Amino acid sequence: MSRTLPPPPPRNSQRGDRHDDKKRRLRRGHIGHSSNRSQLDEDLESMFSSLTIDNIPAEANSGDCGMDRKRKSYKDQAGVENMISSLAIQEAAVTNSVYRGQRKKFSDLILDDRKILAKGNSDCNDPGSRSLRSKEFIEGINDLLLRHQGSGVRYFAVHFDLNSTHAVYLDKWVQFASKSDAKYVTLHLCENGISCSRHSVTASRYNFPLHCFGDGRGSLLRKLSLTNCIFSTPVHSSGFSSLVQLSLRRVTTADSDIQNIFSCFPVLRDLKLQCCEDLVNIRISHETLLELHISCCQKLKSINIHSISLDIFEYDGHQVQIKYESTPSMRRIAIKFVDRNCSLPDDLLAMERLKKVTLWFLSPSEEPSFILHAKTFTVLQLVSLSILPSWNNVLAVAYLVKATPSVKRLHLEACSGEHHYLDNVQVDWPEHISLKKLRTILVGGFAAQAPLVELLAYLSRVATRLKLLEISPHHHRYKDSGRCVSEDVGVEAAWDHARNAARATIGLKLQSTVKFVVK
Structure with a gap:
């Protein structure tokens, strides 16, 4: 006897039941x-x-x-x-x-006013408004961190105008970053879009609790960036075996703290010091440091560098004494003195791997410093110069390239189109100069300045194997080093004039083997 099976339920009814059941579950949850x-x-x-x-x-x-x-x-x-x-x-x-x-297994927490605060807040310059915004910002971050599991954070950053009066909250956030094993931590305690120099918070800067990461359990922190903080290092610490990059901007720190940095961070590779007002005499002694950047430290007097692995050194600020005690691995140096022209230091003779030097000649009235270039630096192959085109400056450049006979590539950046010179001046160019290895000359910011025109004509004569001379009225870089021609009124006409002057004054004097490019 055959048994009659009940008909299967319709598919739509199953789907409907599931859908209704899901609705019931959602309603119950809500x-x-x-x-x-x-x-x-x-x-x-x-x-x-x-x-x-x-x-x-x-x-x-x-x-x-x-x-x-x-x-x-x-x-x-x-x-x-x-x-x-x-x-x-x-x-x-x-x-x-x-x-x-x-x-x-990781997340990025980048906390700033655009993400935390409501749009359309009142004027930031009003003290009452700033206080309300700070309160709202702190409450927003606390609320967000309460919802976080406290683990798996890769990048933790706070960008807001806070100081020591908010230390109880900032301490909690730094502890959260440490507990979460964050690899990259940034505290930029400035208002977004406002230069830190306009903030008078030096006396109330937040003291960064470095000990939160150096508790002996092996911090995973790899990069630390601080702005408008106090940074002090313990004499001995072994909890920072992973930190490779440290950036301190407008940070209160002492010379002794900089020396202790290298004992606290044994594998540090990159150190940036910017606008640190309390630094006077810096001694850099580290075996693994690869890059060192120092700028705008107003009280600084001297920098002594002893680092056998240092590859790049950059300085931007007033004139200071720079001594390269032991830097055999140095490949690139960039020096900018805002109050006088630069020159090649004698220490370069010991840097056998040095290939590139960038210098600034921005003083319009200083006497040429070619006497400092009595020695010959045969190792240099690339020289980049940013100059204010006065007669003294172009003469100093001529003596500098005479001291670097192995240079293969020369980059000149004219920082201003203004006249800092007299016309029809006779210049005694250096004699017995040979630039047989010079193949390329690149010129930016060209505005038909008479000293620069004469310098290029002179270089084209002594560089007997020159292959390319490229001239452009546009600025390649260093736009903050001087007044750019591109900001003047009638810039298109000025560019056309510069191009025509280059073809008429320089192009006709070049040998047929030189490729002449005017952009």
């Missing part, structure tokens, strides 16, 4: 939001309040802290979905983005 919200806030508050400076060393001394963090991370991540379902719709977006970061 209704339960108000009852579970208070308990959720208490749990998050407890999680965030556990991040304190005092308990970091205590946890670091526990041998099971690594396993505890792992177990806690697994438990926290398991509860992320429950947290999302219980949050309001307008709040779930932030948490959901954090959850996606958890699935990727």
